[in-house]
Amino acid sequence: MLTILFDGIAYGMLLFILACGLSITLGLMNFVNLAHGAFAMAGGYVTVVLMNRYGIPFYLCLPAAFIATAVIGAALEVTLYRRLYRASHLDQVLFSIGLVFMAIAAADYFMGGQQQLINLPPELRGRLDVFGIGIGRSRLFIIVICAILAVALQLALTRTRFGSQLRAAVDDGRVARGLGINVSTIFVLTFALGSGLAGLGGALGADMLGLDPNFPLKFLIYFMIVVTVGGTSSITGPFIAALLLGIADVAGKYYLPQAGAFIIYAVMILVLILRPNGLFTREGGR
Amino acid sequence: MTDHQAHALRLLTAKHRWRVWEIALWLAAIAAIFLLPSQLLILTEIVILALFAVSLDLILGYAGIVSLGHTAFFGLGAYAAGILARDYVAEPVTGLVFAGLVSGLFGLATSFLVLRGSDLTRLMTTFGVAMLLAELGNQAAWLTGGADGLSGISMTPILGLFEFDLWGRNGYIYCLVVLIVLTFVARHITNSPFGLSLMAIKRNPRRAAMLGISPKRRIVTVYAVSAAYAGMAGALLAQTTNFVSPDVLAFHRSADVLLVLVIGGAGYLYGGIFGAIIFTMLRDWLSVATPQYWMFWIGLILVAIVMIGRERLTGWPALLAARLKSRTGEAAR
Amino acid sequence: MMALETRNLVKRFGGFTATHDVSLSIRQGARHALIGPNGAGKTTLINLFTGVFAPTSGQIFLDGEDITALPAHARVARGLSRTFQINQLFADFTPLDSMMLAIGERKGHGRRFWQPLAADREVAEEAVTTLERFRLADVMSEETRLLPYGKQRLLEIALAIAARPKVLLLDEPAAGVPEEEREEVLGIVRALPEDVTVVLIEHDMDLVFSFADRISVLAAGALFAEGSVEEISRDPQVKAIYLGEDA
Numbered sequence: 001m002l003t004i005l006f007d008g009i010a011y012g013m014l015l016f017i018l019a020c021g022l023s024i025t026l027g028l029m030n031f032v033n034l035a036h037g038a039f040a041m042a043g044g045y046v047t048v049v050l051m052n053r054y055g056i057p058f059y060l061c062l063p064a065a066f067i068a069t070a071v072i073g074a075a076l077e078v079t080l081y082r083r084l085y086r087a088s089h090l091d092q093v094l095f096s097i098g099l100v101f102m103a104i105a106a107a108d109y110f111m112g113g114q115q116q117l118i119n120l121p122p123e124l125r126g127r128l129d130v131f132g133i134g135i136g137r138s139r140l141f142i143i144v145i146c147a148i149l150a151v152a153l154q155l156a157l158t159r160t161r162f163g164s165q166l167r168a169a170v171d172d173g174r175v176a177r178g179l180g181i182n183v184s185t186i187f188v189l190t191f192a193l194g195s196g197l198a199g200l201g202g203a204l205g206a207d208m209l210g211l212d213p214n215f216p217l218k219f220l221i222y223f224m225i226v227v228t229v230g231g232t233s234s235i236t237g238p239f240i241a242a243l244l245l246g247i248a249d250v251a252g253k254y255y256l257p258q259a260g261a262f263i264i265y266a267v268m269i270l271v272l273i274l275r276p277n278g279l280f281t282r283e284g285g286r
Numbered sequence: 287m288t289d290h291q292a293h294a295l296r297l298l299t300a301k302h303r304w305r306v307w308e309i310a311l312w313l314a315a316i317a318a319i320f321l322l323p324s325q326l327l328i329l330t331e332i333v334i335l336a337l338f339a340v341s342l343d344l345i346l347g348y349a350g351i352v353s354l355g356h357t358a359f360f361g362l363g364a365y366a367a368g369i370l371a372r373d374y375v376a377e378p379v380t381g382l383v384f385a386g387l388v389s390g391l392f393g394l395a396t397s398f399l400v401l402r403g404s405d406l407t408r409l410m411t412t413f414g415v416a417m418l419l420a421e422l423g424n425q426a427a428w429l430t431g432g433a434d435g436l437s438g439i440s441m442t443p444i445l446g447l448f449e450f451d452l453w454g455r456n457g458y459i460y461c462l463v464v465l466i467v468l469t470f471v472a473r474h475i476t477n478s479p480f481g482l483s484l485m486a487i488k489r490n491p492r493r494a495a496m497l498g499i500s501p502k503r504r505i506v507t508v509y510a511v512s513a514a515y516a517g518m519a520g521a522l523l524a525q526t527t528n529f530v531s532p533d534v535l536a537f538h539r540s541a542d543v544l545l546v547l548v549i550g551g552a553g554y555l556y557g558g559i560f561g562a563i564i565f566t567m568l569r570d571w572l573s574v575a576t577p578q579y580w581m582f583w584i585g586l587i588l589v590a591i592v593m594i595g596r597e598r599l600t601g602w603p604a605l606l607a608a609r610l611k612s613r614t615g616e617a618a619r
Numbered sequence: 620m621m622a623l624e625t626r627n628l629v630k631r632f633g634g635f636t637a638t639h640d641v642s643l644s645i646r647q648g649a650r651h652a653l654i655g656p657n658g659a660g661k662t663t664l665i666n667l668f669t670g671v672f673a674p675t676s677g678q679i680f681l682d683g684e685d686i687t688a689l690p691a692h693a694r695v696a697r698g699l700s701r702t703f704q705i706n707q708l709f710a711d712f713t714p715l716d717s718m719m720l721a722i723g724e725r726k727g728h729g730r731r732f733w734q735p736l737a738a739d740r741e742v743a744e745e746a747v748t749t750l751e752r753f754r755l756a757d758v759m760s761e762e763t764r765l766l767p768y769g770k771q772r773l774l775e776i777a778l779a780i781a782a783r784p785k786v787l788l789l790d791e792p793a794a795g796v797p798e799e800e801r802e803e804v805l806g807i808v809r810a811l812p813e814d815v816t817v818v819l820i821e822h823d824m825d826l827v828f829s830f831a832d833r834i835s836v837l838a839a840g841a842l843f844a845e846g847s848v849e850e851i852s853r854d855p856q857v858k859a860i861y862l863g864e865d866a
């Protein structure tokens with residue numbers, strides 16, 4: 001029981017790291033980026049390749065996955081995404097679905113359609129026994145890393161110059177530009193950060209979530225749930241939503257393997273009906 | 287009657303007059319029965335996809351609703367027709383009507399989801415509904431065959447008269463008749479005061495409200511009609527292939543139909559038909575290799591279309607229409 | 620009975636109060652002008668009347684009926700109509716289409732899904748008559764977005780009037796209209812039927828004084844003064860607001 005809770009928390013934390021980039025592009029830049037999962041997948045594959053082909057240790061692969069996907073994200077932002085910030089949502093959807101399809105096909109071509117396995121270092125394998133509760137070491141590792149990241153992210157967005165510039169740029173690009181803020185640089189950096197975090201999440205979760213070319217579509221619904229249920233006005237909302245989703249999903253799969261997925265989709269739809277702007281948004285903002 | 291009134295009536299009548307290219311298109315489709323007897327299976331596929339895309343056009347092109355899960359209705363219709371044929375009545379037209387009703391009612395029941403909120407909420411709810419159905423189809427294996435798909439369908443002759451033949455000739459004719467009839471109906475609907483009000487809601491909801499238009503009823507209605515159309519397209523697929531794969535509810539179908547409509551251009555009904563022809567030919571041409579490559583190309587096409595600009599790429603039908611319109615307009619004067 | 624009335628109307632956007640406790644009564648058949656400097660909250664008030672925004676608090680009455688909670692289209696059905704300060708038109712519709720829509724909706728034909736537009740003679744005839752009245756008949760087959768601004772402005776007003784409102788709200792109808800087309804627009808406004816209650820927002824004082832029989836002055840969201848043309852034109856404080864602005 002507590003093990004399930006623990007696994008659920010680890011899963012939820014992971015979902016948060018995976019989805020928070022989406023929550024930023026969607027909430028702050030108003031871009032419907034359905035290709036977000038492709039960045040996570042890229043991070044996963046970077047780790048697999050580095051570890052299995054070049055024997056680079058897992059701990060070094062994580063930052064490598066972050067950097068690689070952040071660079072890819074930045075490159076795509078500059079070349080393609082940037083031009084679509086003002087496009088209609090339909091255009092954004094078509095474009096990002098296109099990217100997902102290309103990513104899936106490319107992953108299949110280069111890596112094959114099979115599940116990828118990674119060998120975690122020995123200290124992350126197996127379970128710890130804490131007061132009779134079985135705790136997976138890799139889960140614990142995920143929780144610790146994600147918790148640090150979540151706190152860092154929250155601080156970065158609320159306490160730093162970068163965070164306030166980002167908010168200014170989003171609130172009113174023209175005013176921000178007038179204040180001497182380089183809006184397009186801010187957007188690239190933000191986009192790169194979001195992609196990088198997704199990539200890192202993909203790398204961290206390769207073991208827990210599995211990794212195959214269909215990853216971006218398989219988890220799209222989870223990202224969407226995190227973002228819609230959590231709302232996009234802060235990152236605390238998505239954080240809570242991700243935790244709840246993680247716990248509910250793990251518990252659902254364990255106790256109600258038949259109905260698990262339904263309940264989650266149904267809850268998402270219900271939330272969208274009752275609170276179209278998310279469960280954890282304050283009303284009347286602006 | 288004043289000159290202006292006569293002119294206005296001519297303009298309004300010109301709107302629903304059949305255009306030369308429309309008639310040519312349908313004649314070509316009929317001629318294909320005799321001219322392309324070896325291609326009838328793929329033509330059937332095109333016709334089904336075209337109907338599915340026309341159904342999406344009703345909500346996207348006319349009412350401006352972006353759906354990421356339109357295949358929910360297509361898949362539901364396919365399963366409804368498949369189950370009806372397997373277990374109860376195997377006559378195709380009955381199945382078609384039944385599938386249309388089931389999907390239409392489901393559209394009606396879920397339409398309130400697209401009434402509220404922004405594009406984004408609509409995207410997610412439509413997507414969520416499709417995922418929910420896909421999951422349901424997968425779990426209810428006793429009814430749907432689960433992951434193996436629904437088989438064991440054998441259709442009786444259409445209206446008890448025309449048997450599905452091996453070459454797909456009667457199947458093609460059947461699907462084509464359904465497409466022609468339903469396009470005709472859609473054409474009628476879109477040229478009515480109701481259709482005009484939909485276009486108005488899409489273009490400027492604020493002004494539409496200030497003309498006293500209550501958008502809800504209109505959107506609910508067109509959403510249900512569109513769902514029924516998609517359901518009938520799904521039924522045609524189940525009936526002509528005697529099989530329903532769980533793939534009918536897969537996300538890529540919702541994406542494909544969006545692409546089809548975008549290729550052909552949304553908002554004039556025929557975009558779905560032209561799009562289906564181009565899409566299917568492209569796919570056949572490109573997927574000589576493997577299905578995986580095909581996915582890459584679809585993706586590339588989507589990205590390219592958006593980057594180049596949909597208006598610019600798919601402006602051709604509109605341009606054509608505008609030219610024809612100005613010509614008929616001049617003639618009317 | 621008052622045609623349009625508000626009680627303690629308040630509208631806040633976040634922390635900003637755009638409408639501050641406005642209680643206003645507009646008599647049946649009045650020519651009522653609403654004036655005030657830029658940003659005074661005139662358009663916001665119209666948006667509240669017509670249901671574009673819900674008020675933060677307070678009530679709105681149309682012909683004595685509380686319409687505060689009604690959606691925009693239901694208010695239109697009860698006889699409230701408006702023009703927008705910035706044209707809200709259907710860019711690729713022709714004036715004929717727009718007018719068919721406006722009149723068809725008023726007659727409740729908008730739910731007819733099986734009747735071709737051309738078959739609706741009754742609506743078509745009225746559409747043409749209205750277009751003629753607004754001097755739009757010659758351009759009825761052009762796309763709206765291609766029309767000169769003055770013509771677009773006329774269409775904006777024509778659409779509002781096609782609803783046959785009891786109360787018509789005009790938000791700066793002549794704004795942005797080139798000088799040579801201006802008289803055409805104003806002529807239409809002056810020629811509105813007498814039993815229609817007209818609320819006019821306008822910055823041009825000569826126009827206001829010649830048109831209105833009663834004037835309300837808004838400043839910073841609040842009702843600052845109200846009275847007849849004479850009273851307002853003589854009021855030194857009103858002058859101060861306006862001259863302070865102009866000078």
Ligand SMILES: Nc1ncnc2c1ncn2[C@@H]1O[C@H](COP(=O)(O)OP(=O)(O)OP(=O)(O)O)[C@@H](O)[C@H]1O
Binds near residue numbers: 655
């Ligand atoms: N949707 C909104 N959100 C936030 N603030 C708004 C909104 N609409 C109006 N305001 C603010 O309310 C105030 C009043 O605006 P309003 O448009 O009513 O002024 P106005 O009197 O019509 O001015 P003008 O003569 O320039 O048209 C302005 O400060 C404006 O910025």
Ligand SMILES: [Mg+2]
Binds near residue numbers: 663
């Ligand atoms: Mg104003």
